[in-house]
Amino acid sequence: MKTTFTIATLTLASVLSFAASAANLVNNDQVNSQNLQPIGSVSVSGILGVPSDIRHQLSQKADEQGASAYRIIEARNDGNYHATAELYK
Template sequence: MKITKAIVALTLLSAFSYGASAAELINSEQAQNLQAVGTITVSGVAGTPMDIRQQLNQKANDQGASAYRVIEANINNTYHATAEIYK
């Protein structure tokens, strides 16, 4: 249940722009037409869903990805999120 809430929170935050970020947060339907090229993860002791999304976005950009899809997220006392990246 917490994973679902975290993924929903991250998806809702996709409406926010983080400057000149190139990677786009997408859903599973949008990902069907793209080729996955790997995964990225972020984790830490404290962070809001917006912080987590920003970190995922930065890692996706650093890898040259055009898009990423959150495939796992857990927010408790610590957070951890995994995303599949696409070019």
């Protein structure tokens, strides 16, 4: 029982820490209303899974580039997902 509680606590802590440092997904209106400045773009491809897996990987890449937000500008699924996002500060 103690092991299960410890694993659950660590899992929750890692989820919360990811959410705290992750770049935010934004839309066109948010980019304009928040006066976000573009700083580049990133792409991910060859992803098997669900759309949230794509968002997670784009968010990680955005974090690595120092972005506070990202906007998906292209996405497709031809057996494997591919997506491109513009990064913002």
